[in-house]
Amino acid sequence: MSPQIGRIARLLRLDPSDIRGLEGVPDADLRAFHDQISKTLFGDAQQRFARIAGLSRTIPGPLAGVLAEKFLPPVMAARTAEMLEPAKARDLIGRVSIPYLAEIALALDPVRSRPVVQQLPAGPIGKVAKELFGRKEYATMAEFVGTVTVEALVAALHAASPHDLLAVVPLLEWNDNLDTVIAELPAAQVTQIATSLDAGELADLALALDPSRMGPIVGAVPVETVAGIAAALFERGEYAGMAAFVGVVTLEMLHAALGVASGRDLLAVVPLLEWNDNLDTVIAQLKPQQVTAILAELDASELADLAMVLDPSRMGPIVGSVPVETVAGIASALFARAEYAGMARFVGVVTPDMLKGALAVASAADLLAVVPLLEWTPAIDAVVDDLPDAVLDDLFTEIASGADWAAAKVAFERLSPTAQERLFARFDRLSAGNQKRIRAAAVGGELGAAAADLMATARA
Amino acid sequence: MKSDAELIKVLGAQPPASISALPPETLARLAEQIGTAKKQQHADMETSVQKAIAGVPFAVRGIVRKALLG
Numbered sequence A: 001m002s003p004q005i006g007r008i009a010r011l012l013r014l015d016p017s018d019i020r021g022l023e024g025v026p027d028a029d030l031r032a033f034h035d036q037i038s039k040t041l042f043g044d045a046q047q048r049f050a051r052i053a054g055l056s057r058t059i060p061g062p063l064a065g066v067l068a069e070k071f072l073p074p075v076m077a078a079r080t081a082e083m084l085e086p087a088k089a090r091d092l093i094g095r096v097s098i099p100y101l102a103e104i105a106l107a108l109d110p111v112r113s114r115p116v117v118q119q120l121p122a123g124p125i126g127k128v129a130k131e132l133f134g135r136k137e138y139a140t141m142a143e144f145v146g147t148v149t150v151e152a153l154v155a156a157l158h159a160a161s162p163h164d165l166l167a168v169v170p171l172l173e174w175n176d177n178l179d180t181v182i183a184e185l186p187a188a189q190v191t192q193i194a195t196s197l198d199a200g201e202l203a204d205l206a207l208a209l210d211p212s213r214m215g216p217i218v219g220a221v222p223v224e225t226v227a228g229i230a231a232a233l234f235e236r237g238e239y240a241g242m243a244a245f246v247g248v249v250t251l252e253m254l255h256a257a258l259g260v261a262s263g264r265d266l267l268a269v270v271p272l273l274e275w276n277d278n279l280d281t282v283i284a285q286l287k288p289q290q291v292t293a294i295l296a297e298l299d300a301s302e303l304a305d306l307a308m309v310l311d312p313s314r315m316g317p318i319v320g321s322v323p324v325e326t327v328a329g330i331a332s333a334l335f336a337r338a339e340y341a342g343m344a345r346f347v348g349v350v351t352p353d354m355l356k357g358a359l360a361v362a363s364a365a366d367l368l369a370v371v372p373l374l375e376w377t378p379a380i381d382a383v384v385d386d387l388p389d390a391v392l393d394d395l396f397t398e399i400a401s402g403a404d405w406a407a408a409k410v411a412f413e414r415l416s417p418t419a420q421e422r423l424f425a426r427f428d429r430l431s432a433g434n435q436k437r438i439r440a441a442a443v444g445g446e447l448g449a450a451a452a453d454l455m456a457t458a459r460a
Numbered sequence B: 001m002k003s004d005a006e007l008i009k010v011l012g013a014q015p016p017a018s019i020s021a022l023p024p025e026t027l028a029r030l031a032e033q034i035g036t037a038k039k040q041q042h043a044d045m046e047t048s049v050q051k052a053i054a055g056v057p058f059a060v061r062g063i064v065r066k067a068l069l070g
Helices: A001-012 A026-056 A061-071 A074-081 A086-092 A098-107 A122-134 A140-144 A152-157 A161-172 A176-183 A187-196 A199-208 A211-220 A225-234 A239-243 A253-260 A263-272 A277-284 A288-297 A300-309 A323-335 A340-344 A350-358 A364-373 A378-385 A389-402 A404-412 A417-424 A432-443 A451-459 B005-011 B023-054 B058-069
Strands: none
Touching: A001 A026, A001 A140, A026 A061, A026 A074, A026 B005, A026 B023, A026 B058, A061 A086, A061 B023, A061 B058, A074 A098, A074 B005, A074 B023, A098 A122, A122 A140, A122 A152, A140 A161, A152 A176, A161 A187, A176 A211, A199 A211, A199 A225, A225 A239, A225 A253, A239 A263, A239 A404, A253 A277, A263 A288, A263 A300, A263 A364, A288 A389, A323 A340, A323 A350, A340 A364, A350 A378, A364 A389, A364 A404, A378 A417, A389 A404, A389 A417, A389 A432, A404 A451, A417 A451, A432 A451, A432 B023, B005 B023, B023 B058
């Protein structure tokens, strides 16, 4: 429920649950509506409030304080306070009780009262904040963030318990003053926050605070609690919120957080991470049993997703543990999606057996598409040289029927002489029409010099 | 009659469009709640004024009376 509904209810002296039907109204309109109600309730009495405020100039401060608290109900006192000279307000604030001030604060308009509130000393504001925290008036307090000075904000937030902070922080409209206050929270309070909130509560706080603002608190959270926070956030699917913390947490915290990630958690969070050295270290040091668990949990399509979002050079520990039959499944998924460039990145990372497993599931069209993208190595030569005859027949047919000679030339020239010879040795197996097409292309030099030579040899 | 007519009457102003667009029964209830609060506010104000005039020390009663009653 919007805090504005609470303010309207307070103005009308009703319980917020009695103000039904305003839930979908924008906050700005509710604020305007509140001001209209305030005007209709107190508008006629504005002159009277101005005269009451003027009394503070003639009645001595100690007496004015006593009389105000005795005869001026807080709602009227709030209207009067908004008209006080700042110096008089500063004097009077020390002459009335904190509970009375708290009632006035609840009835004050955060915008109209700003000139007066800005002049008030931080000490009493801290005490009023403590009283309001005690009453759990978080929404109303949050409204005053832009009203008070930074010193008053410091005093107010120092009066907050960790649970008060947890309740009020999500309601705050952030400004520079708050940044200053959070950055300068006393070490004892930071330690208290980090140690007295449980993992779920710290997870809530983490989501409510920008990571750059959580710095001092994050640093004080025990590493063993980080795993609990991460588990809570993973369970809620708060991947973006977690990813934002990667640059703020220590290596040990990152270890603890990713140590509780399931395969699907990793799949969801990894694309959102801004990569850094700590992440490389953590991935490199993943425990074998965690890698095994990830591989067991994710199906080939999901592992293909993970492969596409991870930099292959960072995948080493995971890639090295993938069984060859799983590699074939991942390759099938990626070939089906025509992720040729993405696959080609892995050539330098996988073992020859994995490469063989991957190419074994490639169609001739896949091979023709992926071969030009591979960074060629002797290992690839060995795998390609080992391709079954049937695959070469299909490949040759694909080249002939596709008639994309430029692509075919690039692919052909990547093959080892052995593979090239094997291919042309099977020229007779092509259909008559395909033989004609290949011959014309090879003789015409469209498949490159090697193909032309091999064609000449075949004809001879 | 427009459904927000009562609300406009009690507020003395046109409410924001998003409020005026609320269902008639919500607008009627809001108008009644505001009207009740207005009456209560006036009554409380008068009670406070009378209590204050009667209760403040004699030395300041004159200026308090002037401030409160004009």
